[in-house]
Amino acid sequence: MRINLPLAFTMAAASVCGVFGQAPAADAPAKVISSIPFVLSKEAEAVGIDGTLSVDITVDKSGAVKKADIVAGPAWPCGTELKKELEDVRRAVKENVMAAKFSPTIKGGKAESTDLQLKFKIGEAYQNELRKREREEALRNGTAPPVFVKAGVVNGKALSLPKPGYPSAARPNRIGGTVSVEVHIDEKGNVVRAGAISGHPVLQDASRVAACGAKFSPTKLDGNFVRVSGVVTYNFVP
Numbered sequence: 001m002r003i004n005l006p007l008a009f010t011m012a013a014a015s016v017c018g019v020f021g022q023a024p025a026a027d028a029p030a031k032v033i034s035s036i037p038f039v040l041s042k043e044a045e046a047v048g049i050d051g052t053l054s055v056d057i058t059v060d061k062s063g064a065v066k067k068a069d070i071v072a073g074p075a076w077p078c079g080t081e082l083k084k085e086l087e088d089v090r091r092a093v094k095e096n097v098m099a100a101k102f103s104p105t106i107k108g109g110k111a112e113s114t115d116l117q118l119k120f121k122i123g124e125a126y127q128n129e130l131r132k133r134e135r136e137e138a139l140r141n142g143t144a145p146p147v148f149v150k151a152g153v154v155n156g157k158a159l160s161l162p163k164p165g166y167p168s169a170a171r172p173n174r175i176g177g178t179v180s181v182e183v184h185i186d187e188k189g190n191v192v193r194a195g196a197i198s199g200h201p202v203l204q205d206a207s208r209v210a211a212c213g214a215k216f217s218p219t220k221l222d223g224n225f226v227r228v229s230g231v232v233t234y235n236f237v238p
Contacts, residue, residue, distance in 0.1 A: 028106030030059050030114055035100040037195055037204075040122050044089045047082055050123030051075030053093055057118060061111040063102040068094045074122055093120055149219060154230035157216055159189070164210035164234055170202045174238035179207040181232045187225035189216040197231070207234045 040049070053073035058066045070090045076082050097118065104111040121129050155161060170176075179199030186192045194211040196204035211232045218225045 027108075028103075030063070030102045030105045030116060032100050033063070033103050036096060038093070038096045038122070039195075039197060041088065041092070044085050045123065047080065047085050048077040049074055049082065049085060049089055051121070053090070053120045053122070055093065055097055055118040055120055057097060057116050058113060059102045059104060059116060060113045061104050063104045063111075065098050065100055065102070066113075068097045070094060071117075073120075089122070093122070149221060149226050149228045151219075151228050151230035153233060154183070154185075154216065154228070155232055157230075158214050158232075159217055160213075160215040161232070162210045162213045164203075164206040164236075166236060166238075167202055167206050170200075170236070170238065175200050175202050176236045176238040177203070179203045179234045179236065181207050181211040181234070183211050183214065183230055183232055185216050185219070185228040185230065187218060187227060189218045191216075194232075199234075200236075203234075203236050207232075210234065 051074040054071045055068055056071050057068045060066050070093060074086070074089060076086065097120070105114040106112075151157070164179075177200055180197050181194050181204075182197050183191045184193040191212050191214050194208050196208055199207065214232060216228070219228050220226070
């Protein structure tokens with residue numbers, strides 16, 4: 001069976017994330033119920049790794065992923081040899097998929113193990129998918145497709161910028177440093193999507209929660225309020 005998972009599978013990730021589509025019709029198809037963010041490494045991004053990976057997986061009766069094999073993808077620039085970078089990306093995607101939790105396929109009232117194929121988009125392919133879905137949603141709602149403005153670091157433009165709490169898990173090792181969170185700000189100045197793109201993993205969740213609570217002045221372009229994508233940075237001092 002081939003399945004495309006909901007976009008929410010990796011919605012918390014930041015600039016470059018994996019993405020899936022809709023599940024096909026079935027009695028009760030397997031659906032993802034929890035996952036971790038996927039962020040393409042700076043090394044992979046710098047050498048132009050992009051596109052879609054096809055991943056064959058087996059989801060058992062409990063909803064756990066028991067096997068994940070990348071059977072195709074991603075794409076990368078012609079004339080380059082990127083063995084290590086490609087291996088690193090494929091390993092990272094596999095680990096991300098293996099960590100996901102599904103509701104199992106139900107047939108005849110019973111859970112059963114299922115073989116599925118996922119389409120996992122990374123890099124610009126993911127960003128294109130986001131833009132496509134937002135346009136489609138706007139058309140369904142009878143509204144104009146959203147316009148996005150890229151604004152860079154937006155800390156200084158916030159009307160309200162809550163500070164993240166220091167995670168208890170960071171205290172034993174006195175973990176500190178800077179965390180960058182990509183934010184999407186709607187026409188009213190509210191943060192509608194956020195995801196960490198750099199920084200220590202232990203500090204990322206707290207940073208994302210704080211970013212989601214930020215408030216910005218609405219941005220106008222050609223007389224119309226528009227959406228803005230930017231980056232909020234937080235510095236943790238242990």
